[in-house]
Amino acid sequence: xxxxxxxxxxxxxxxxxxxxxxxxxxxxxxxxxxxxxxxxxxxxxxxxxxxxxxxxxxxxxxxxxxxxxxxxxxxxxxxxxxxxxxxxxxxxxxxxxxxxxxxxxxxxxxxxxxxxxxxxxxxxx
Amino acid sequence: xxxxxxxxxxxxxxxxxxxxxxxxxxxxxxxxxxxxxxxxxxxxxxxxxxxxxxxxxxxxxxxxxxxxxxxxxxxxxxxxxxxxxxxxxxxxxxxxxxxxxxxxxxxxxxxxxxxxxxxxxxxxxxxxxxxxxxxxxxxxxxxxxxxxxxxxxxxxxxxxxxxxxxxxxxxxxxxxxxxxxxxxxxxxxxxxxxxxxxxxxxxxxxxxxxxxxxxxxxxxxxxxxxxxxxxxxxxxxxxxxxxxxxxxxxxxxxxxxxxxxxxxxxxxxxxxxxxxxxxxxxxxxxxxxxxxxxxxxxxxxxxxxxxxxxxxxxxxxxxxxxxxxxxxxxxxxxxxxxxxxxxxxxxxxxxxxxxxxxxxxxxxxxxxxxxxxxxxxxxxxxxxxxxxxxxxxxxxxxxxxxxxxxxxxxxxxxxxxxxxxxxxxxxxxxxxxxxxxxxxxxxxxxxxxxxxxxxxxxxxxxxxxxxxxxxxxxxxxxxxxxxxxxxxxxxxxxxxxxxxxxxxxxxxxxxxxxxxxxxxxxxxxxxxxxxxxxxxxxxxxxxxxxxxxxxxxxxxxxxxxxxxxxxxxxxxxxxxxxxxxxxxxxxxxxxxxxxxxxxxxxxxxxxxxxxxxxxxxxxxxxxxxxxxxxxxxxxxxxxxxxxxxxxxxxxxxxxxxxxxxxxxxxxxxxxxxxxxxxxxxxxxxxxxx
Numbered sequence: 001x002x003x004x005x006x007x008x009x010x011x012x013x014x015x016x017x018x019x020x021x022x023x024x025x026x027x028x029x030x031x032x033x034x035x036x037x038x039x040x041x042x043x044x045x046x047x048x049x050x051x052x053x054x055x056x057x058x059x060x061x062x063x064x065x066x067x068x069x070x071x072x073x074x075x076x077x078x079x080x081x082x083x084x085x086x087x088x089x090x091x092x093x094x095x096x097x098x099x100x101x102x103x104x105x106x107x108x109x110x111x112x113x114x115x116x117x118x119x120x121x122x123x124x125x
Numbered sequence: 126x127x128x129x130x131x132x133x134x135x136x137x138x139x140x141x142x143x144x145x146x147x148x149x150x151x152x153x154x155x156x157x158x159x160x161x162x163x164x165x166x167x168x169x170x171x172x173x174x175x176x177x178x179x180x181x182x183x184x185x186x187x188x189x190x191x192x193x194x195x196x197x198x199x200x201x202x203x204x205x206x207x208x209x210x211x212x213x214x215x216x217x218x219x220x221x222x223x224x225x226x227x228x229x230x231x232x233x234x235x236x237x238x239x240x241x242x243x244x245x246x247x248x249x250x251x252x253x254x255x256x257x258x259x260x261x262x263x264x265x266x267x268x269x270x271x272x273x274x275x276x277x278x279x280x281x282x283x284x285x286x287x288x289x290x291x292x293x294x295x296x297x298x299x300x301x302x303x304x305x306x307x308x309x310x311x312x313x314x315x316x317x318x319x320x321x322x323x324x325x326x327x328x329x330x331x332x333x334x335x336x337x338x339x340x341x342x343x344x345x346x347x348x349x350x351x352x353x354x355x356x357x358x359x360x361x362x363x364x365x366x367x368x369x370x371x372x373x374x375x376x377x378x379x380x381x382x383x384x385x386x387x388x389x390x391x392x393x394x395x396x397x398x399x400x401x402x403x404x405x406x407x408x409x410x411x412x413x414x415x416x417x418x419x420x421x422x423x424x425x426x427x428x429x430x431x432x433x434x435x436x437x438x439x440x441x442x443x444x445x446x447x448x449x450x451x452x453x454x455x456x457x458x459x460x461x462x463x464x465x466x467x468x469x470x471x472x473x474x475x476x477x478x479x480x481x482x483x484x485x486x487x488x489x490x491x492x493x494x495x496x497x498x499x500x501x502x503x504x505x506x507x508x509x510x511x512x513x514x515x516x517x518x519x520x521x522x523x524x525x526x527x528x529x530x531x532x533x534x535x536x537x538x539x540x541x542x543x544x545x546x547x548x549x550x551x552x553x554x555x556x557x558x559x560x561x562x563x564x565x566x567x568x569x570x571x572x573x574x575x576x577x578x579x580x581x582x583x584x585x586x587x588x589x590x591x592x593x594x595x596x597x598x599x600x601x602x603x604x605x606x607x608x609x610x611x612x613x614x615x616x617x618x619x620x621x622x623x624x625x626x627x628x629x630x631x632x633x634x635x636x637x638x639x640x641x642x643x644x645x646x647x648x649x650x651x652x653x654x655x656x657x658x659x660x661x662x663x664x665x666x667x668x669x670x671x672x673x674x675x676x677x678x679x680x681x682x683x684x685x686x687x688x689x690x691x692x693x694x695x696x697x698x699x700x701x702x703x704x705x706x707x708x709x710x711x712x713x714x715x716x717x718x719x720x721x722x723x724x725x726x727x728x729x730x731x732x733x734x735x736x737x738x739x740x741x742x743x744x745x746x747x748x749x750x751x752x753x754x755x756x757x758x759x760x761x762x763x764x765x766x767x768x769x770x771x772x773x774x775x776x777x778x779x780x781x782x783x784x785x786x787x788x789x790x791x792x793x794x795x796x797x798x799x800x801x802x803x804x805x806x807x808x809x810x811x812x813x814x
Contacts, residue, residue, distance in 0.1 A: 063803050070218035074240070074268045079326050081291070082261070082268025086216070113215035 011119045016105020017065065018094030023104060026095030029088050033077050042099055048078075052099050061123045065109070066116035069093050169788030171229040174274030174332065175599070176785065179473035180407040182601035184786045187736035188793035189813060194738060194762045194772040197811045200794060201251035202777065205239030205271070205806040210256060214267060221747045222781055223798045223806030224330075224597075225271045228286075229787035234796070235277065235299065237332070239806045241269040241290040243297045248789035251810060255302035257286075260293055260313055273597065273782070274332040274405055276340070278366045287340055287366065289328035292317050294342060294364060309369030316342070318357040318398075327359065329403055331470075331597070334415065336408035336446040339372060340364045341415050344401020359401035361417055361442070363449055373449030377402070377419055377437050384451070385436030393431040397423030400438045404597055405470040407486070412501065414452060416486055417442040418467035425464040426574050427622060427635045429521035434459045439467055441488050441496065443503060453503030457488065457496055459525035462517070462573045463620065464591035465491045469599035469611075476607055476695050478506055487602065487695065489595035489611045492570065493538030494531050495693065507533035507698055514571035519622060519635070524573045533698030537595070537691040538613040539683060541569035542588045546683045548676055550716055557677035562586060565619070565674075574620035576635070584621020586674065588683065591618050592749045598731035598783065601739070608701060608765065609693045610739055614727040616751045617682060618672050678715055679752055685709060686725030687751040690732070690741065692768060702768035706730070707743045707759055710752050726759075727751025731783030733795065738771065739763040740786075740795060745779025747802045760797070760811075776809055777801075 011017070031040065037048035044050035060068050073089045075081050084092070094109045102121075111119070168185065175182045189197060204211060205223045219239035227236035229248055238244040243257040259266025269291055276287040277299070284299035285308075294316055296308035304312025317324035329345020344359025358378030365372055377400045379385035386394055400420045407416040422431055422438040439458035444451060458465045469489045476483045486500035497506040511527040539546060544567070547558040564583040566575045575585045593614055600611040622635035676682035686705035694701050709724025710716060728744015728751070743757030750756040756779040762772040782798030792812050800806040 059802065066215075067218065067803060070216045071220075073216045073264070074218045075220055075270065078270075080265075081270070082263075082265035 009118070012125075013065070013097065013102050013119065013121050014125045016103045017107075017119055018090075018097055018104055018109035019107060020098075020104045022091050022108045023094040023098040026091035026093070026098075029084075029092050030095050033084070033088075034092065037078065042096075051096055056096075057100050057121075057123060060121045063121050064117045065093065065111075065119035065121065066113055068096075068121065069116060070113075167230075169793075170231075171227070171785045171787050172277055173228065173334075174226055174276075174405050175470060175472075175783070178334070178336070178408045178410060179602075180405065180470045180599070181472055181474060181604065181734070182599070182732060182783065183603055183734040185605075185736050186786055186788060186793050188788070189735065189786075189795065190737050191762075191764060191771050193813055196813055197762075197772065197774065197795070198814060200249075200792075200810045200812040202807055202809045203251040205798065205800075205808060206242075207238070207244060207253040207256050209253070210267070214264065216264065217267060219806060220270060221800035221802055221804060221806050222745075223271055223800040224273050224782040225798055226274055226783045226785050227796060227808075228275060228277055229785070229789070230277055230299070231284075232789065233299070234787075235275055235286050237272045237275050237288055237290070239271050240267055241271050241288075242267070243275060243286050243288050243295075243302060245299075245302060248787060248794060248810075249792075251808060257288075257295075257297045257302040258304050258312075260291075260295070260304070270330075272328070272330055272332040276333050276335045278335045278338075278340075280338075283367075285366070287333050287335055289316065289332050289342055291328055292324075292326035293328065294333065294340065294369070296366070296369065307368065309364075314364060314369040314371075316362070318359065320356055325356070327401075329401065331403055331405040334406040334408055335366055336410055336415055337413070338366045339446050340366050341406055341408070341417075341444075341446065343403060343406060343417055344377075344399075344420065345403040356398040356423070358398040359420070361402060361444065361449070363446070372447075375442070375444055375449045375451065379436060388434040388436040390432040393433070396430060399423045402442075403466070404468050404599070407471045407473055408446060409473055409484075409500065410446075412484075413446050414500070415444045415446045416471040416473070416500065417444060418469065418471055418488060420466035420468075421461045421464055425461055425466065426620060427519070427522065428460050428462055429519070429523075431460075432523055434525060435461065439465060441467065441471060441486065441498065443486075443500065455496070455498060455503055455505075455509075455529075457490055457494070457529055458492070459528060462522070462524060463492070463571070463587055467491075468593065468596045470597075472600050472602045472609070473500060474602040474604060474607065474609070474695065476506070478696055478698075485695070487600060487609055489537070489600045491589055491591065491593035491595060493536040493540050493589050493594045493613060495534050495537060495600070495609065495611060496529075496531050497534070497695065497698070505531070507531060515568055515573065517573035518566075518575050519573065520576070522573065524571075528571050534609075534693045534695075535700050537611055537689070537693075537703075538589045538593070539615055540589065541572070542567040542586045542617055542683075546588065548680060548682065548684055550719055550721070554677055554680070554715065558682055561674070561676060561682065574622055577621035577623050584619050586617045587620045588615070588617040589613070590616050591620075591672070592616060592729075596729055598729050601732040601734040602695070603734055603765065606766075607695045609695050610732050610734065610765070611691055611693075612706065612730055612732060612741065613689050613691065614729065614744075614749070614751065615681075615683060615685075615687050615689070615725075616727050616749070617674055619674050620672075673749070675752070678713070680710055680713055680715065681727070681751050686723075687727035688725040688730070688743065690739070690763065690768065692765070701766075704763065704768040704770075706741065706761075707757050713752075726757040728756045728779065730780050733784040733786060734765060735786060737765065739765040740784055742776070742780030742784070742797065742799075745781045745800055747779070747781060747800050758799075774811075777807060778804060781806065
């Protein structure tokens, strides 16, 4: 559970912030709504950037789950931004974490903005 | 309807209320608007994206001048979206590449905000007066992208802000932000065009222009999507400003029987689309003409399936604003293979050349030329020569044998790539640079892209690269001195062609290389930890970075400057001065002991001209920059006659939009959008204390 209060300490992405099932749902959503531009294998098709690899991970290194989640929800899919539900956006975020080598945990990725802000994406374990 | 935008009580008690329903506007505003009809010039206002319909980015304001600019300070700074809205919708997180430039009319700032919604602000404080009524209810109505500019129209009674966003062209009431129910379908007109997987929303990135009672809008999709079959040509379209009724369409890709159709040999005009004019448009209402700079043809790096000159790609078009009739055109790149789409707004100015008065249009390009025409007739002001250029070595490709070279003014960027262009700060650096370029094909301007294959080299080094040269940042023209100012970013690109993975709907036999991009990305399929990725850091896989080539230790590959400003006297066509814009990488470990002058920051800053000063930033890290991740937060004032830096400051982030200026309550303000990767985009307004 990510039931931390706003004052809670930061949580690392390495502690497992999503579930395998959620990432699988996220994969389906990705293939349906994202892969047309970012490619089935997430390598991107310019100008849609790669969503897997060094560029992606360093871009979000040091940022919070709230940052990436809200960016996806506010801007994607680029042709129809704002059409992803919260649930779909969390699942796609989980799928991206999985594809970039971050471990799964027991619980689904979800939370209030202040909680999401405490979940940190980090290259360092 | 989102309660964040409507029906909220005014919390500031100012004359203009932050609410929509039934709010009577401040009497002062109504009075002002009645006095200012249409596009009339009003001193101290900023009524178009570039200040004027002529696109010159010039204001005669002089309260801020060389004598006091060092006292300039931040008047206000605020997020690119109404802070109240952010509080109510915590999922809002717009892109950091915030390139909106507001208008200032009748004492109100109007802009596309960081989400692309029209937002009205108090020019003195930056406080939000209203955010427009969205097209959709709920979060979908809020999510979106900014556009560079909005357009203003008034008949003396009605006042409208015209904006393109997502799928739609919208007419928004300038009084309160409500959609104009008399325009199109409840305030909106769909701009969607046919695409491979269904209609593509196609409002573009720069926004419309209004000339008289006619809205004109170009295109704006990335050229790259046009490598696919089934993408419609991004025609120029016009709509009635009152009703939203379509008035005319100009086919940028000619149809059978139309002029230019035969410049697509073998019937290739039927194959593709694209060619969106994505730069801002310009108009001359006196002549009744609109000036349009068009984009690249489909598959902008490989033209084997579109033999011919490919009109009206990469062309300056002069169209009759009322009818869409082509008055004249000039193609500035034939059969484009370099992604040299025309990305700068055409700039209108009146010149005196050899004693003859000329109404001119000036078009800076990515490949470093400033093309200058009589805007009435399309005659070049200085001769443009068709010169032979290198043939293509790519199977299936026939490069056009000549390209247009203006004889004046001189190029404002490095053109073509030879060993003489390589950095030579030290003999060691030069030797390393020589090693780096060994596998690539180099040659003069217009050397075509080449196939990347074992024993065949790694592609062509193209300079200027596909970023320019000039870009959407464009030029500025001083109507008093007839000086033209343009910023250029110097960074070579790799233009290599690799056999693509089979794409059923592709219009090209080749994918854009380098192949390492594809290969290195595929390797990640097998990763089992993020640490592995760190080893690949030098592979430059972020956001098209793979196309850029760097020198030793992340230094630029070519000689400086990497970002430069050039001033031309357009009455003579002569260069007046050239200045490196910013320090560039002179503090790099391998350069810092060499005591180098400013090397220039490569980025995407746009100029602003006032009576005596030229204001410009350095671009931002979020955009393409040299060195990588560069950009810079500095914002400067140059003496526009000499190119000397008069003043500089450091902003919260690099400039992402074109700056503008206005007078409000007796004070001159300079306003610019800034952004940084991962940070919330902001507007910053500067004024004297």
